[in-house]
Amino acid sequence: MSKLKIIVVGSGIGGSAAALFLSRLPVQVTILESRPTRSASLAGAVLNFSPNGMAVLSGLGLADTIIQRDNGIEVPAISMYDSSGSFLGKVPHGSKERYGYPSLMTTRWDIHEVLLEDAEKRGIKVRYGAKVRALQESEDGVVVQWSENGEDKESKVDLVVGADGIWSVVRQSVYDHIKSPCPQPTYNGLVGIGGMLKVASISNLDKFINHEKPVVMIHGRNGFFGITLYDSKAENVGWWSTHEAPEKAEGDWQTPKEQTLSEVKRRHSNWAFPVSQIVTAAETDDFEPMVWPSYEVDNLKYWHTNRMILIGDAAHATPPHAGQGASQALEDAAYLAHLLRQLLSSTKLDVLTAMELRSVLSAFQEARQKRVNEIIAEANKRGDGKRELSAIGMFVKKWSMKIFFTFIMKESWLDGWFGYEVPGIHEWL
Numbered sequence: 121m122s123k124l125k126i127i128v129v130g131s132g133i134g135g136s137a138a139a140l141f142l143s144r145l146p147v148q149v150t151i152l153e154s155r156p157t158r159s160a161s162l163a164g165a166v167l168n169f170s171p172n173g174m175a176v177l178s179g180l181g182l183a184d185t186i187i188q189r190d191n192g193i194e195v196p197a198i199s200m201y202d203s204s205g206s207f208l209g210k211v212p213h214g215s216k217e218r219y220g221y222p223s224l225m226t227t228r229w230d231i232h233e234v235l236l237e238d239a240e241k242r243g244i245k246v247r248y249g250a251k252v253r254a255l256q257e258s259e260d261g262v263v264v265q266w267s268e269n270g271e272d273k274e275s276k277v278d279l280v281v282g283a284d285g286i287w288s289v290v291r292q293s294v295y296d297h298i299k300s301p302c303p304q305p306t307y308n309g310l311v312g313i314g315g316m317l318k319v320a321s322i323s324n325l326d327k328f329i330n331h332e333k334p335v336v337m338i339h340g341r342n343g344f345f346g347i348t349l350y351d352s353k354a355e356n357v358g359w360w361s362t363h364e365a366p367e368k369a370e371g372d373w374q375t376p377k378e379q380t381l382s383e384v385k386r387r388h389s390n391w392a393f394p395v396s397q398i399v400t401a402a403e404t405d406d407f408e409p410m411v412w413p414s415y416e417v418d419n420l421k422y423w424h425t426n427r428m429i430l431i432g433d434a435a436h437a438t439p440p441h442a443g444q445g446a447s448q449a450l451e452d453a454a455y456l457a458h459l460l461r462q463l464l465s466s467t468k469l470d471v472l473t474a475m476e477l478r479s480v481l482s483a484f485q486e487a488r489q490k491r492v493n494e495i496i497a498e499a500n501k502r503g504d505g506k507r508e509l510s511a512i513g514m515f516v517k518k519w520s521m522k523i524f525f526t527f528i529m530k531e532s533w534l535d536g537w538f539g540y541e542v543p544g545i546h547e548w549l
Protein backbone atom coordinates (compact mmCIF):
# COMPACT_ATOMS: atom_id res chain seq x y z
CA MET A 121 0.00 0.00 0.00
CA SER A 122 1.33 3.49 -0.80
CA LYS A 123 1.85 5.49 2.35
CA LEU A 124 -0.85 7.92 3.46
CA LYS A 125 0.68 11.42 3.59
CA ILE A 126 -0.27 13.45 6.65
CA ILE A 127 0.66 17.00 7.69
CA VAL A 128 0.21 17.93 11.34
CA VAL A 129 -0.05 21.72 11.77
CA GLY A 130 1.46 22.75 15.12
CA SER A 131 3.99 21.04 17.36
CA GLY A 132 2.30 21.89 20.67
CA ILE A 133 1.39 19.10 23.04
CA GLY A 134 -1.46 17.83 20.82
CA GLY A 135 0.39 18.01 17.49
CA SER A 136 3.62 16.42 18.74
CA ALA A 137 1.72 13.57 20.38
CA ALA A 138 -0.41 13.04 17.25
CA ALA A 139 2.74 12.78 15.12
CA LEU A 140 4.28 10.30 17.57
CA PHE A 141 1.24 8.00 17.47
CA LEU A 142 0.84 8.35 13.69
CA SER A 143 4.52 7.57 13.11
CA ARG A 144 3.77 4.04 14.37
CA LEU A 145 1.35 3.51 11.44
CA PRO A 146 2.19 2.96 7.75
CA VAL A 147 1.89 6.71 7.05
CA GLN A 148 4.28 9.53 6.21
CA VAL A 149 3.92 12.30 8.78
CA THR A 150 5.42 15.82 8.81
CA ILE A 151 4.87 18.58 11.39
CA LEU A 152 4.75 22.23 10.33
CA GLU A 153 5.46 24.57 13.25
CA SER A 154 5.50 28.36 13.05
CA ARG A 155 7.88 28.79 16.03
CA PRO A 156 11.43 29.24 14.78
CA THR A 157 12.99 26.50 16.97
CA ARG A 158 12.26 23.89 19.60
CA SER A 159 13.86 26.10 22.24
CA ALA A 160 12.71 25.50 25.80
CA SER A 161 11.64 28.44 27.94
CA LEU A 162 9.48 29.02 30.96
CA ALA A 163 7.19 31.33 28.98
CA GLY A 164 4.52 28.64 28.89
CA ALA A 165 4.55 28.62 32.70
CA VAL A 166 3.43 25.86 35.01
CA LEU A 167 0.81 23.34 34.10
CA ASN A 168 -1.09 20.69 35.97
CA PHE A 169 -0.70 17.43 34.15
CA SER A 170 -3.37 14.91 35.11
CA PRO A 171 -3.23 11.10 35.41
CA ASN A 172 -5.34 10.74 32.23
CA GLY A 173 -2.71 12.74 30.32
CA MET A 174 0.02 10.62 31.89
CA ALA A 175 -1.81 7.49 30.71
CA VAL A 176 -1.59 8.79 27.13
CA LEU A 177 2.15 9.43 27.55
CA SER A 178 2.51 5.88 28.85
CA GLY A 179 1.04 4.68 25.54
CA LEU A 180 4.08 6.30 23.90
CA GLY A 181 6.45 4.90 26.53
CA LEU A 182 7.10 8.41 27.87
CA ALA A 183 5.37 8.51 31.28
CA ASP A 184 8.56 7.66 33.19
CA THR A 185 10.55 10.13 31.10
CA ILE A 186 8.40 13.03 32.27
CA ILE A 187 8.37 11.83 35.88
CA GLN A 188 12.18 11.62 35.93
CA ARG A 189 12.78 15.18 34.75
CA ASP A 190 14.02 17.89 37.15
CA ASN A 191 10.73 19.75 36.81
CA GLY A 192 7.62 17.93 37.95
CA ILE A 193 6.23 17.37 41.42
CA GLU A 194 3.43 14.99 42.39
CA VAL A 195 0.16 16.62 43.46
CA PRO A 196 -2.17 14.08 45.08
CA ALA A 197 -4.21 16.93 46.65
CA ILE A 198 -4.72 20.69 46.47
CA SER A 199 -5.04 22.77 49.65
CA MET A 200 -7.70 25.46 49.63
CA TYR A 201 -7.71 28.67 51.70
CA ASP A 202 -9.56 31.95 51.79
CA SER A 203 -7.79 35.29 51.51
CA SER A 204 -7.66 35.77 55.29
CA GLY A 205 -5.66 32.54 55.61
CA SER A 206 -8.51 30.34 56.83
CA PHE A 207 -8.12 26.70 55.68
CA LEU A 208 -11.11 25.51 53.59
CA GLY A 209 -10.12 21.93 52.85
CA LYS A 210 -7.97 19.53 50.87
CA VAL A 211 -9.19 18.44 47.43
CA PRO A 212 -7.99 15.05 46.13
CA HIS A 213 -6.34 15.65 42.78
CA GLY A 214 -5.24 12.30 41.39
CA SER A 215 -2.98 9.92 43.27
CA LYS A 216 -0.66 7.33 41.71
CA GLU A 217 -2.21 4.66 43.96
CA ARG A 218 -5.71 5.30 42.61
CA TYR A 219 -5.03 5.92 38.91
CA GLY A 220 -1.71 4.22 38.22
CA TYR A 221 -0.11 7.57 37.32
CA PRO A 222 0.36 10.66 39.46
CA SER A 223 -0.97 14.13 38.85
CA LEU A 224 2.08 16.32 38.17
CA MET A 225 2.74 20.04 38.40
CA THR A 226 5.41 20.75 35.83
CA THR A 227 6.08 23.28 33.09
CA ARG A 228 4.45 23.29 29.68
CA TRP A 229 7.88 23.17 28.06
CA ASP A 230 8.92 20.03 29.90
CA ILE A 231 6.00 18.21 28.30
CA HIS A 232 6.86 19.70 24.89
CA GLU A 233 10.48 18.70 25.29
CA VAL A 234 9.68 15.09 26.16
CA LEU A 235 7.44 14.77 23.10
CA LEU A 236 9.70 16.60 20.67
CA GLU A 237 12.89 14.86 21.81
CA ASP A 238 11.19 11.56 21.12
CA ALA A 239 9.91 12.82 17.75
CA GLU A 240 13.50 13.69 16.85
CA LYS A 241 14.72 10.25 17.95
CA ARG A 242 12.07 8.59 15.81
CA GLY A 243 13.07 10.64 12.76
CA ILE A 244 9.78 12.56 12.51
CA LYS A 245 10.26 15.61 10.33
CA VAL A 246 9.43 18.83 12.23
CA ARG A 247 9.78 21.93 10.05
CA TYR A 248 10.28 24.92 12.36
CA GLY A 249 9.58 28.43 11.10
CA ALA A 250 6.86 26.96 8.84
CA LYS A 251 3.74 29.09 9.22
CA VAL A 252 0.70 27.63 7.52
CA ARG A 253 -1.28 30.28 5.67
CA ALA A 254 -3.99 28.44 3.72
CA LEU A 255 -5.40 25.00 2.98
CA GLN A 256 -7.55 23.94 0.01
CA GLU A 257 -9.28 20.60 0.02
CA SER A 258 -10.34 18.66 -3.08
CA GLU A 259 -11.70 15.14 -3.56
CA ASP A 260 -8.23 13.54 -3.59
CA GLY A 261 -6.25 15.63 -1.12
CA VAL A 262 -5.49 18.89 0.66
CA VAL A 263 -3.03 21.48 -0.64
CA VAL A 264 -1.25 23.06 2.33
CA GLN A 265 0.47 26.40 1.73
CA TRP A 266 2.95 27.84 4.18
CA SER A 267 5.83 30.29 4.43
CA GLU A 268 9.16 28.99 5.68
CA ASN A 269 12.21 31.21 6.15
CA GLY A 270 10.77 33.81 3.79
CA GLU A 271 9.88 31.29 1.08
CA ASP A 272 6.40 30.23 0.00
CA LYS A 273 5.95 26.45 -0.03
CA GLU A 274 3.15 24.01 -0.65
CA SER A 275 2.47 20.30 -0.51
CA LYS A 276 -0.50 18.09 -1.33
CA VAL A 277 -1.34 15.48 1.31
CA ASP A 278 -4.11 12.98 2.05
CA LEU A 279 -4.96 14.28 5.52
CA VAL A 280 -4.29 17.38 7.64
CA VAL A 281 -4.38 17.32 11.43
CA GLY A 282 -5.01 20.85 12.69
CA ALA A 283 -3.25 21.06 16.07
CA ASP A 284 -2.54 24.76 15.73
CA GLY A 285 -4.13 25.97 18.94
CA ILE A 286 -6.84 28.43 19.81
CA TRP A 287 -6.21 30.83 16.89
CA SER A 288 -6.25 27.93 14.42
CA VAL A 289 -5.79 28.57 10.70
CA VAL A 290 -6.93 25.01 9.97
CA ARG A 291 -10.24 25.70 11.78
CA GLN A 292 -10.82 28.67 9.48
CA SER A 293 -10.09 26.45 6.43
CA VAL A 294 -12.46 23.73 7.68
CA TYR A 295 -15.28 26.28 7.93
CA ASP A 296 -14.36 27.93 4.60
CA HIS A 297 -14.52 24.50 2.96
CA ILE A 298 -17.92 23.78 4.50
CA LYS A 299 -18.99 27.33 3.54
CA SER A 300 -20.09 28.19 7.05
CA PRO A 301 -18.99 31.20 9.16
CA CYS A 302 -16.10 30.18 11.43
CA PRO A 303 -16.80 30.74 15.16
CA GLN A 304 -14.10 32.92 16.73
CA PRO A 305 -12.56 32.43 20.19
CA THR A 306 -14.45 34.42 22.82
CA TYR A 307 -13.00 36.14 25.87
CA ASN A 308 -14.62 34.96 29.09
CA GLY A 309 -13.79 38.06 31.14
CA LEU A 310 -11.01 36.50 33.25
CA VAL A 311 -7.30 37.14 33.00
CA GLY A 312 -4.40 35.30 34.61
CA ILE A 313 -1.18 37.08 35.60
CA GLY A 314 1.67 34.99 36.90
CA GLY A 315 5.34 34.35 37.36
CA MET A 316 8.00 32.21 38.97
CA LEU A 317 10.14 32.73 42.10
CA LYS A 318 12.72 30.90 44.19
CA VAL A 319 11.14 29.46 47.35
CA ALA A 320 14.15 30.77 49.28
CA SER A 321 13.40 34.35 48.21
CA ILE A 322 10.60 34.57 50.82
CA SER A 323 11.32 33.64 54.41
CA ASN A 324 9.23 30.75 55.75
CA LEU A 325 7.64 30.07 52.36
CA ASP A 326 9.03 26.52 52.57
CA LYS A 327 6.94 25.98 55.72
CA PHE A 328 3.78 26.98 53.89
CA ILE A 329 4.35 25.13 50.62
CA ASN A 330 6.36 21.91 50.43
CA HIS A 331 6.22 18.26 49.29
CA GLU A 332 3.30 17.59 51.67
CA LYS A 333 1.39 20.61 50.41
CA PRO A 334 2.66 21.33 46.87
CA VAL A 335 -0.30 23.35 45.51
CA VAL A 336 -2.31 25.98 47.33
CA MET A 337 -5.35 27.77 45.93
CA ILE A 338 -6.71 30.86 47.65
CA HIS A 339 -10.16 32.35 47.10
CA GLY A 340 -11.07 35.94 47.90
CA ARG A 341 -13.79 38.46 47.15
CA ASN A 342 -11.79 40.16 44.40
CA GLY A 343 -10.20 37.20 42.68
CA PHE A 344 -8.13 34.08 43.10
CA PHE A 345 -4.45 33.35 43.80
CA GLY A 346 -2.65 30.07 43.08
CA ILE A 347 0.79 28.99 44.32
CA THR A 348 2.53 25.81 43.24
CA LEU A 349 5.84 24.06 43.46
CA TYR A 350 6.87 22.65 40.11
CA ASP A 351 10.29 21.04 40.51
CA SER A 352 11.16 17.80 42.27
CA LYS A 353 13.55 19.56 44.67
CA ALA A 354 10.79 21.99 45.73
CA GLU A 355 13.06 24.99 45.14
CA ASN A 356 10.81 27.00 42.82
CA VAL A 357 7.24 28.24 42.94
CA GLY A 358 4.90 29.36 40.22
CA TRP A 359 2.22 31.86 41.23
CA TRP A 360 -0.77 33.31 39.42
CA SER A 361 -3.62 35.70 40.09
CA THR A 362 -6.90 35.16 38.24
CA HIS A 363 -9.40 38.01 38.22
CA GLU A 364 -11.96 39.81 36.12
CA ALA A 365 -10.72 42.33 33.56
CA PRO A 366 -12.20 44.06 30.50
CA GLU A 367 -11.12 42.74 27.10
CA LYS A 368 -8.19 44.38 25.32
CA ALA A 369 -6.80 44.29 21.78
CA GLU A 370 -4.41 41.37 21.17
CA GLY A 371 -1.15 43.30 21.54
CA ASP A 372 -2.27 45.33 24.57
CA TRP A 373 -2.44 42.58 27.23
CA GLN A 374 1.27 42.38 27.97
CA THR A 375 2.08 45.69 29.67
CA PRO A 376 5.34 46.84 31.33
CA LYS A 377 6.11 44.88 34.52
CA GLU A 378 5.24 47.72 36.90
CA GLN A 379 1.83 48.24 35.30
CA THR A 380 1.05 44.50 35.19
CA LEU A 381 1.95 44.01 38.84
CA SER A 382 0.13 47.12 40.03
CA GLU A 383 -3.23 45.43 39.34
CA VAL A 384 -2.11 42.25 41.14
CA LYS A 385 -0.95 44.37 44.07
CA ARG A 386 -4.20 46.31 44.18
CA ARG A 387 -6.16 43.08 44.45
CA HIS A 388 -3.97 40.98 46.72
CA SER A 389 -1.75 43.21 48.87
CA ASN A 390 -3.89 42.68 51.98
CA TRP A 391 -4.21 38.88 51.54
CA ALA A 392 -2.70 36.61 54.21
CA PHE A 393 0.80 35.10 54.05
CA PRO A 394 2.31 34.36 51.62
CA VAL A 395 0.27 36.12 48.94
CA SER A 396 1.24 39.73 49.62
CA GLN A 397 4.87 38.64 50.19
CA ILE A 398 4.92 36.90 46.79
CA VAL A 399 3.55 39.97 45.05
CA THR A 400 6.19 42.17 46.73
CA ALA A 401 8.99 39.72 45.84
CA ALA A 402 7.79 39.60 42.22
CA GLU A 403 8.38 43.35 41.96
CA THR A 404 12.13 42.98 42.52
CA ASP A 405 12.58 39.57 40.87
CA ASP A 406 14.02 39.38 37.34
CA PHE A 407 11.13 37.33 36.04
CA GLU A 408 8.80 39.25 33.72
CA PRO A 409 5.19 38.48 34.76
CA MET A 410 3.09 36.72 32.13
CA VAL A 411 -0.46 37.70 31.18
CA TRP A 412 -2.99 35.14 29.93
CA PRO A 413 -6.43 36.40 28.93
CA SER A 414 -8.83 33.47 29.00
CA TYR A 415 -10.24 32.80 25.53
CA GLU A 416 -12.28 29.75 24.69
CA VAL A 417 -13.79 27.87 21.77
CA ASP A 418 -16.71 25.84 22.88
CA ASN A 419 -18.98 23.29 21.25
CA LEU A 420 -17.84 23.82 17.65
CA LYS A 421 -20.33 22.28 15.25
CA TYR A 422 -17.68 21.06 12.80
CA TRP A 423 -14.34 19.60 13.81
CA HIS A 424 -13.61 18.19 10.36
CA THR A 425 -14.15 17.96 6.62
CA ASN A 426 -13.32 14.79 4.61
CA ARG A 427 -9.59 15.37 4.92
CA MET A 428 -8.98 17.96 7.64
CA ILE A 429 -9.48 17.33 11.36
CA LEU A 430 -9.02 19.61 14.36
CA ILE A 431 -7.58 18.39 17.65
CA GLY A 432 -6.65 20.00 20.99
CA ASP A 433 -7.28 23.71 21.47
CA ALA A 434 -8.01 24.13 17.75
CA ALA A 435 -11.14 22.00 18.28
CA HIS A 436 -12.05 22.92 21.86
CA ALA A 437 -9.86 25.54 23.54
CA THR A 438 -10.39 24.67 27.17
CA PRO A 439 -10.31 27.38 29.88
CA PRO A 440 -7.35 26.74 32.21
CA HIS A 441 -9.47 26.35 35.36
CA ALA A 442 -9.90 22.57 35.06
CA GLY A 443 -6.20 21.78 34.38
CA GLN A 444 -7.25 19.46 31.56
CA GLY A 445 -6.44 21.22 28.25
CA ALA A 446 -3.11 19.46 27.72
CA SER A 447 -4.51 16.08 28.72
CA GLN A 448 -7.49 16.49 26.39
CA ALA A 449 -5.16 17.39 23.50
CA LEU A 450 -3.21 14.19 24.26
CA GLU A 451 -6.37 12.09 24.44
CA ASP A 452 -7.45 13.52 21.06
CA ALA A 453 -4.09 12.62 19.52
CA ALA A 454 -4.20 9.03 20.78
CA TYR A 455 -7.83 8.43 19.82
CA LEU A 456 -7.50 9.84 16.31
CA ALA A 457 -4.47 7.61 15.70
CA HIS A 458 -6.36 4.63 17.13
CA LEU A 459 -9.25 5.11 14.69
CA LEU A 460 -6.87 5.55 11.76
CA ARG A 461 -5.03 2.39 12.78
CA GLN A 462 -8.32 0.47 12.73
CA LEU A 463 -9.16 1.86 9.29
CA LEU A 464 -5.73 1.11 7.84
CA SER A 465 -5.76 -2.44 9.15
CA SER A 466 -9.23 -3.13 7.73
CA THR A 467 -8.68 -1.96 4.16
CA LYS A 468 -6.80 -3.64 1.30
CA LEU A 469 -7.01 -0.63 -1.01
CA ASP A 470 -3.91 1.31 -2.06
CA VAL A 471 -5.52 4.66 -1.48
CA LEU A 472 -8.02 5.63 1.19
CA THR A 473 -11.04 7.43 -0.22
CA ALA A 474 -12.32 10.73 1.09
CA MET A 475 -15.42 8.93 2.39
CA GLU A 476 -13.39 6.36 4.32
CA LEU A 477 -11.40 9.12 5.96
CA ARG A 478 -14.57 11.09 6.66
CA SER A 479 -16.08 8.14 8.51
CA VAL A 480 -13.07 8.06 10.85
CA LEU A 481 -13.09 11.81 11.39
CA SER A 482 -16.79 11.97 12.20
CA ALA A 483 -16.47 8.99 14.58
CA PHE A 484 -13.64 10.92 16.24
CA GLN A 485 -15.71 14.06 16.79
CA GLU A 486 -18.71 12.10 17.99
CA ALA A 487 -16.70 10.20 20.58
CA ARG A 488 -14.54 13.05 21.82
CA GLN A 489 -16.88 16.04 21.88
CA LYS A 490 -19.18 14.85 24.66
CA ARG A 491 -16.29 14.28 27.07
CA VAL A 492 -14.58 17.52 26.20
CA ASN A 493 -17.80 19.53 26.55
CA GLU A 494 -18.36 18.16 30.05
CA ILE A 495 -14.84 19.17 31.04
CA ILE A 496 -15.24 22.66 29.55
CA ALA A 497 -18.53 23.11 31.45
CA GLU A 498 -16.81 22.23 34.74
CA ALA A 499 -13.83 24.49 33.87
CA ASN A 500 -16.23 27.38 33.29
CA LYS A 501 -17.94 26.69 36.59
CA ARG A 502 -14.60 26.84 38.36
CA GLY A 503 -13.67 29.98 36.42
CA ASP A 504 -16.90 31.64 37.57
CA GLY A 505 -15.81 30.93 41.16
CA LYS A 506 -12.90 33.33 40.59
CA ARG A 507 -15.07 36.33 39.73
CA GLU A 508 -15.77 39.23 42.10
CA LEU A 509 -18.14 38.63 45.00
CA SER A 510 -20.10 40.63 47.57
CA ALA A 511 -19.26 40.08 51.25
CA ILE A 512 -22.35 37.88 51.60
CA GLY A 513 -21.46 35.97 48.44
CA MET A 514 -17.97 35.29 49.82
CA PHE A 515 -19.38 34.17 53.17
CA VAL A 516 -21.69 31.68 51.42
CA LYS A 517 -18.88 30.49 49.14
CA LYS A 518 -16.44 29.99 52.02
CA TRP A 519 -18.84 27.91 54.08
CA SER A 520 -20.14 25.93 51.09
CA MET A 521 -16.55 25.02 50.23
CA LYS A 522 -15.72 24.05 53.80
CA ILE A 523 -18.80 21.84 54.10
CA PHE A 524 -18.31 20.29 50.66
CA PHE A 525 -14.60 19.55 51.16
CA THR A 526 -15.08 18.21 54.70
CA PHE A 527 -18.27 16.17 54.50
CA ILE A 528 -19.34 15.55 50.90
CA MET A 529 -16.40 15.23 48.53
CA LYS A 530 -14.93 11.77 48.04
CA GLU A 531 -11.63 10.70 46.52
CA SER A 532 -13.62 9.22 43.62
CA TRP A 533 -15.03 12.64 42.58
CA LEU A 534 -12.84 12.88 39.46
CA ASP A 535 -12.58 9.20 38.54
CA GLY A 536 -14.34 9.95 35.24
CA TRP A 537 -11.61 12.43 34.29
CA PHE A 538 -8.48 10.94 35.81
CA GLY A 539 -9.30 7.24 35.40
CA TYR A 540 -10.18 7.53 31.68
CA GLU A 541 -8.14 5.49 29.22
CA VAL A 542 -8.19 6.15 25.48
CA PRO A 543 -9.27 2.97 23.62
CA GLY A 544 -6.28 1.02 22.30
CA ILE A 545 -3.74 3.01 24.35
CA HIS A 546 -1.91 -0.18 25.45
CA GLU A 547 -1.40 -1.38 21.87
CA TRP A 548 1.23 1.10 20.68
CA LEU A 549 4.46 -0.18 22.20
Ligand SMILES: Cc1cc2nc3c(=O)[nH]c(=O)nc-3n(C[C@H](O)[C@H](O)[C@H](O)COP(=O)(O)OP(=O)(O)OC[C@H]3O[C@@H](n4cnc5c(N)ncnc54)[C@H](O)[C@@H]3O)c2cc1C
Pocket residue numbers: 129130131132133134135152153154155166167168169170228250251252253283284285286287288289312412431432433434437438439440442443444445446447448449
Ligand atom coordinates in the same frame (compact mmCIF):
# COMPACT_ATOMS: atom_id res chain seq x y z
C1 LIG B 1 -2.79 30.25 31.50
C2 LIG B 1 -3.07 28.85 31.05
C3 LIG B 1 -2.97 27.83 31.97
C4 LIG B 1 -3.24 26.52 31.60
N1 LIG B 1 -3.12 25.55 32.53
C5 LIG B 1 -3.33 24.29 32.17
C6 LIG B 1 -3.14 23.25 33.11
O1 LIG B 1 -2.82 23.47 34.28
N2 LIG B 1 -3.34 21.96 32.70
C7 LIG B 1 -3.69 21.68 31.41
O2 LIG B 1 -3.84 20.49 31.08
N3 LIG B 1 -3.89 22.65 30.51
C8 LIG B 1 -3.71 23.93 30.85
N4 LIG B 1 -3.88 24.91 29.93
C9 LIG B 1 -4.38 24.56 28.58
C10 LIG B 1 -3.28 23.93 27.74
O3 LIG B 1 -2.13 24.72 27.78
C11 LIG B 1 -3.77 23.78 26.30
O4 LIG B 1 -5.06 23.23 26.29
C12 LIG B 1 -2.83 22.88 25.50
O5 LIG B 1 -1.52 23.37 25.54
C13 LIG B 1 -3.33 22.78 24.08
O6 LIG B 1 -2.37 22.15 23.29
P1 LIG B 1 -2.46 22.21 21.72
O7 LIG B 1 -1.33 21.37 21.21
O8 LIG B 1 -3.83 21.88 21.27
O9 LIG B 1 -2.24 23.73 21.32
P2 LIG B 1 -1.01 24.69 21.54
O10 LIG B 1 -0.23 24.32 22.73
O11 LIG B 1 -1.55 26.07 21.47
O12 LIG B 1 -0.07 24.43 20.29
C14 LIG B 1 -0.35 24.95 19.02
C15 LIG B 1 0.94 24.98 18.21
O13 LIG B 1 0.62 25.34 16.88
C16 LIG B 1 1.55 26.29 16.42
N5 LIG B 1 0.88 27.08 15.38
C17 LIG B 1 -0.15 27.96 15.52
N6 LIG B 1 -0.53 28.45 14.32
C18 LIG B 1 0.28 27.88 13.41
C19 LIG B 1 0.38 27.98 11.99
N7 LIG B 1 -0.43 28.80 11.28
N8 LIG B 1 1.30 27.24 11.34
C20 LIG B 1 2.12 26.41 12.02
N9 LIG B 1 2.08 26.27 13.37
C21 LIG B 1 1.17 26.99 14.05
C22 LIG B 1 1.90 27.12 17.67
O14 LIG B 1 3.14 27.77 17.53
C23 LIG B 1 1.95 26.02 18.72
O15 LIG B 1 3.21 25.43 18.83
C24 LIG B 1 -3.63 26.23 30.27
C25 LIG B 1 -3.72 27.25 29.33
C26 LIG B 1 -3.46 28.55 29.72
C27 LIG B 1 -3.58 29.66 28.70
